[in-house]
Amino acid sequence: MDLLLLGVSHHTSPVSLRERVDFSKRGIAEALHELEGYPSATEAVVLTTCNRAEVYVACADKDATQTDLSRFMSEFHGVPAAELNPHLYSHSGAEVARHLCRVTSGLDSLVVGEPQIFGQVKEAYATASLERATGILLNKLFPWSFTVAKRVRTETNLGEGAVSVSYAAITLAKKIFGDLKNLSVLVIGAGEMAELTATHLQSHQVERIAVTSRTLDRATRLAQKVGGTAIDWTSLEEELLQTDVVVTATGSSSPIITAGMIGHVMQARRNRPLFVIDVGLPRDVDSAAGDLEQVFLYNIDDLEAIVSENLARRQEQTSRAEAMISDAVRDFLAWLHSRGALPTLVALRRHFEAVRQSELKRLEPKLSRLPQEAQDRVDEVTRLLIQKLLHTPTEQLKTIADQVSATHYAEAITQVFRLDDDNDASSSESKTSAAHTEDKTPVTS
Amino acid sequence: MTTITIVLLLLYLAAGVSYGFFFAQRSQMVGRLATLSLTAAALIHTFAVGMRTVEVGQLPFVGTSAVISAFVWLLAVAYLYTEVTTDERAMGVFIVPLLVVLQAISALSDGAIEPTPILNSHWFALHVVSLLFAYAAFALACVVGITYVLLFRELKSKQLGFFAARLPSLHVIDAMNGRAVGVGWLFLTVGLAVGTVWLFQLQPDTADPHVRAMSFFDPKISVVLLSWLVYSFEIYARSVIGWSGKRAAWLSALGFSIVLLNLVPIGYFLTDSHNF
Numbered sequence: 001m002d003l004l005l006l007g008v009s010h011h012t013s014p015v016s017l018r019e020r021v022d023f024s025k026r027g028i029a030e031a032l033h034e035l036e037g038y039p040s041a042t043e044a045v046v047l048t049t050c051n052r053a054e055v056y057v058a059c060a061d062k063d064a065t066q067t068d069l070s071r072f073m074s075e076f077h078g079v080p081a082a083e084l085n086p087h088l089y090s091h092s093g094a095e096v097a098r099h100l101c102r103v104t105s106g107l108d109s110l111v112v113g114e115p116q117i118f119g120q121v122k123e124a125y126a127t128a129s130l131e132r133a134t135g136i137l138l139n140k141l142f143p144w145s146f147t148v149a150k151r152v153r154t155e156t157n158l159g160e161g162a163v164s165v166s167y168a169a170i171t172l173a174k175k176i177f178g179d180l181k182n183l184s185v186l187v188i189g190a191g192e193m194a195e196l197t198a199t200h201l202q203s204h205q206v207e208r209i210a211v212t213s214r215t216l217d218r219a220t221r222l223a224q225k226v227g228g229t230a231i232d233w234t235s236l237e238e239e240l241l242q243t244d245v246v247v248t249a250t251g252s253s254s255p256i257i258t259a260g261m262i263g264h265v266m267q268a269r270r271n272r273p274l275f276v277i278d279v280g281l282p283r284d285v286d287s288a289a290g291d292l293e294q295v296f297l298y299n300i301d302d303l304e305a306i307v308s309e310n311l312a313r314r315q316e317q318t319s320r321a322e323a324m325i326s327d328a329v330r331d332f333l334a335w336l337h338s339r340g341a342l343p344t345l346v347a348l349r350r351h352f353e354a355v356r357q358s359e360l361k362r363l364e365p366k367l368s369r370l371p372q373e374a375q376d377r378v379d380e381v382t383r384l385l386i387q388k389l390l391h392t393p394t395e396q397l398k399t400i401a402d403q404v405s406a407t408h409y410a411e412a413i414t415q416v417f418r419l420d421d422d423n424d425a426s427s428s429e430s431k432t433s434a435a436h437t438e439d440k441t442p443v444t445s
Numbered sequence: 446m447t448t449i450t451i452v453l454l455l456l457y458l459a460a461g462v463s464y465g466f467f468f469a470q471r472s473q474m475v476g477r478l479a480t481l482s483l484t485a486a487a488l489i490h491t492f493a494v495g496m497r498t499v500e501v502g503q504l505p506f507v508g509t510s511a512v513i514s515a516f517v518w519l520l521a522v523a524y525l526y527t528e529v530t531t532d533e534r535a536m537g538v539f540i541v542p543l544l545v546v547l548q549a550i551s552a553l554s555d556g557a558i559e560p561t562p563i564l565n566s567h568w569f570a571l572h573v574v575s576l577l578f579a580y581a582a583f584a585l586a587c588v589v590g591i592t593y594v595l596l597f598r599e600l601k602s603k604q605l606g607f608f609a610a611r612l613p614s615l616h617v618i619d620a621m622n623g624r625a626v627g628v629g630w631l632f633l634t635v636g637l638a639v640g641t642v643w644l645f646q647l648q649p650d651t652a653d654p655h656v657r658a659m660s661f662f663d664p665k666i667s668v669v670l671l672s673w674l675v676y677s678f679e680i681y682a683r684s685v686i687g688w689s690g691k692r693a694a695w696l697s698a699l700g701f702s703i704v705l706l707n708l709v710p711i712g713y714f715l716t717d718s719h720n721f
Contacts, residue, residue: 160610175600178614270687273615290601294690302603309605 001042001137001339002062003096006069006088007054010110013087021077021084023048028124031055031076032133038072040065043135045128045142047103049120051110056100058137062092094333097141101325104149106158113158113314118149140335148328155324156317161310165303166200168310169277173201173245176275176296180204186243187211187228188236188257189250190218193279197247198226210239213250240265246276248284259288266292277303337406338398344410345394347419352386449493450552454545456486457517461545464537468611476534480525483541487525490518506573513551513708515573517544520581527585527621535611539588568643575636576669580704582629583676586622587701590694593618597691619690623683626697630676637673665707672703 008021023031023046031046041057048054055073059065070088074081091099102108104121125142128134134142153159162168170180177183183206187198190213198209209228212235213219219230231239240246240262250256257276262285266274271294278285278299290297360367360382367375393413400406414420463479466472494515497505506515524540527533595608596615612618660666679696682688688696 172600172605174614175596175605175609176615178616271689272687273690296600298603305603306605 001058001060002093003056003137003141003336004041004059004062004065004069004090004092005054005056005096005099006066006073006090007047007052008084008087008089009052009054009108011108012089017079017084017087018051018053020079021053021073022050023053023076026076028127029131032128032131034076035072035133038065038068040068043138044133045125045138047121047124049117052103054103056096056138056141058135066090094329094336097145097332097336098325098329100141100145101148101152101328102322104145105152105321105325106149107152107318107321107325111163112311112318113160114163115153115159118146118153122146137336137339141332144328144332148325151328152321152324156320158314158317158321161306161313163307163310163314165279165300165307166197168303168306169197169247169298170200170204172277172296172298172306173275176273177244180206182207183244184208184242185210185228185245185247186239187222187226188246188248188284189213189280190215190222191249191251194247194249195222195225197249197277197279198222198228201245201247202226202228206245210243212236212239237261237265240274241268244273244275246274246285247279248276249279250284252280252284253282255284255286257285257289259286259292262286262289262295263292266294279303334399337400340406341397341400341410344413344419345397348393348413348417349386349390351417351419352390356382356386449489453486453489453493454548454552456482456489457521457541457545457548460486460537461541464534464541467534468538471611479537479541480528480534483521483525483537487518487521490514490521494518504570504573506570506577509708510551510554512573512577513547516577516580516708517548517551519577520544520584523578523581523585533613535613536588536592539591540585543584543588566643568639568646572636572639572643575632575639579629579632579636580708582625582632583672583697583701583704586625586629586697589618589621589625590697593622593694594691597694615690619693622693622697623689626676626679626683626693626700630673630680633669633673633676637669668703668707672700672707675700675703 008018010018028046028048032044035041035044035046035055035057040061041059043058045056046054047056053073055069057065057069069090070081070085073079073088074084077084099108100121104118106113106115106117109117121142125134125138128138162171173180173183180201181204183201185198185201185206185208187194187209190211194211198211202209209223209226210231211219211223211226211228212231212233213222214233216230216232219233222228223230236256240257246257248257262274262276273294273296276285276289276295276297278297281300283299285297285299287297287299289295360379367378370378397406397409397413400409460479460482463475463482467476467479494505497511505511520540521544524537528537592608592612593615596612596618599605599607599609600615675696679688679693679700682696683693
């Protein structure tokens with residue numbers, strides 16, 4: 001059994017294609033059901049976000065499954081294979097584990113370190129479990145990747161600092177006021193930027209949002225969208241008295257809020273802090289207002305500078321995170337290889353058992369003369385003997401971490417004990433018995 | 446120095462170093478170690494104060510060295526209380542080094558002082574404990590004030606970094622400062638009032654030169670009155686003029702430097718009264 005992954009992401013495909021292979025359109029559950037029609041994949045998890053669409057599977061034959069999966073991607077989304085295939089990437093074995101860890105911890109995201117992806121992967125796995133599409137391999141892989149991602153996030157500062165302008169504004173508001181729930185926000189202007197920032201603030205459940213614009217109609221429309229109240233342009237200064245956060249984004253060519261106006265307001269506010277976010281271009285607020293003691297004035301450049309600094313800081317942490325993931329993948333690989341040796345171990349155990357049974361059968365005439373208790377004892381002792389003989393080789397095989405050695409060992413064991421012959425003739429017990437009676441396996445009688 | 450003094454000093458030092466490392470690296474394990482060392486120090490300190498009380502028969506707050514040590518003890522307990530209730534370890538790096546320095550001063554001048562019968566009074570205990578509580582609260586206020594200014598500067602200069610990533614919001618720090626000053630002022634007022642009443646009871650019929658030297662012109666008394674005025678003004682300015690935030694922070698720093706001045710140099714060298 002091996003792991004295989006096939007997908008597209010922002011690294012390999014344009015947004016126009018990613019939109020067409022978005023699993024959420026028809027639903028992940030449906031995708032998992034349709035995957036059942038491709039029996040080469042024995043387990044599956046489907047992950048879909050706005051930046052990626054990936055299918056993780058467990059399979060016996062990698063090549064055949066890969067062909068099946070690309071056919072599935074193409075047919076499920078109705079995108080011609082010729083168009084889709086150049087953008088597909090695939091990984092197998094340990095690389096699937098590494099990729100999943102990078103995805104889950106946010107290293108592979110468009111915005112490095114973004115936290116949402118963790119929840120999205122968890123949800124994808126939960127859906128697959130619910131649909132009973134996962135098995136031994138994926139049930140080990142996904143929870144393991146969550147543990148690794150959690151460690152990466154707590155031990156590096158990968159997820160720290162705002163990396164979008166509106167998130168930077170929210171972070172600043174929190175650093176100044178603490179809880180945003182009691183805040184009063186004034187939005188000046190009704191354009192796209194004003195709406196974006198107001199929506200972000202609204203999602204943090206601020207107490208009150210007032211919207212003002214030179215045209216009251218536009219202010220009213222935005223106010224309705226963000227659950228605020230529209231106020232008249234002429235009562236701007238009055239509103240400045242009671243607000244905590246001001247977001248300005250008008251298209252005005254000259255400043256609409258002067259330092260004098262804010263100075264006057266601040267006196268009346270008895271120096272209560274005022275956070276002014278000026279995302280207008282050109283700027284709406286006279287920069288001298290920022291010199292007033294309790295006024296925190298940030299324009300779009302200031303916010304963008306914070307964002308790029310945070311991004312650079314996150315980038316610095318990536319090498320540490322990659323190293324942590326590599327260590328974890330090594331452990332996972334060891335587990336995976338121990339799974340790889342499993343068929344050999346099962347065959348070996350079956351072989352020993354066959355020898356034992358044949359010897360017991362051969363000695364049956366003699367043994368039958370013994371009392372029942374002694375016969376049971378012989379059975380028990382031979383069984384324990386086999387268990388003891390096999391214990392060390394089993395443990396040794398499970399601990400071999402590198403794939404090549406594991407294969408060599410498995411092949412050697414198969415040849416030495418002629419396990420292939422056993423498999424071929426597993427139905428013919430007599431042949432196995434004959435072949436191994438020469439082994440003189442000790443039998444106590 | 447007794448063994449217990451050395452152990453205490455080492456524990457406070459270990460806590461100080463750990464809080465420093467915690468602040469720089471934000472490793473939770475180091476943070477827990479810091480809290481653990483400080484808790485151990487505070488417990489041993491409590492034990493030491495208890496033992497001394499039993500030994501002397503009155504609260505061991507006589508002599509500058511003992512007073513400073515008691516102040517360290519109360520501040521450590523007050524800080525631990527704040528840390529546990531707010532789950533906020535970031536302030537430790539500012540408080541614990543102060544504990545280390547004061548405890549070192551107290552330890553280096555460690556000298557056993559015989560109990561004075563005049564101090565064997567409930568008034569004395571109330572007076573000293575109130576004032577020490579007040580000073581511990583003022584120390585906390587000063588430290589949170591300093592952190593306010595540090596964070597304020599980062600936010601104003603738009604260079605968010607070290608402190609913005611580690612400290613709570615300006616609003617929270619300011620509220621902590623206001624509360625600490627309020628509590629401190631209350632205890633200071635009670636301590637001063639109790640001291641005055643006690644003095645009026647003692648002065649007519651005592652020949653003790655220390656008690657006779659107590660007047661508004663004694664440096665220890667005039668400086669403590671000055672600190673009372675500073676804190677009274679801070680409370681007035683905050684509630685009436687709207688002097689919160691940075692100005693309140695500076696005022697609490699000014700107030701506490703006066704308190705420290707009173708506690709260390711004046712306590713040691715300048716006062717005729719208050720040296721029993």
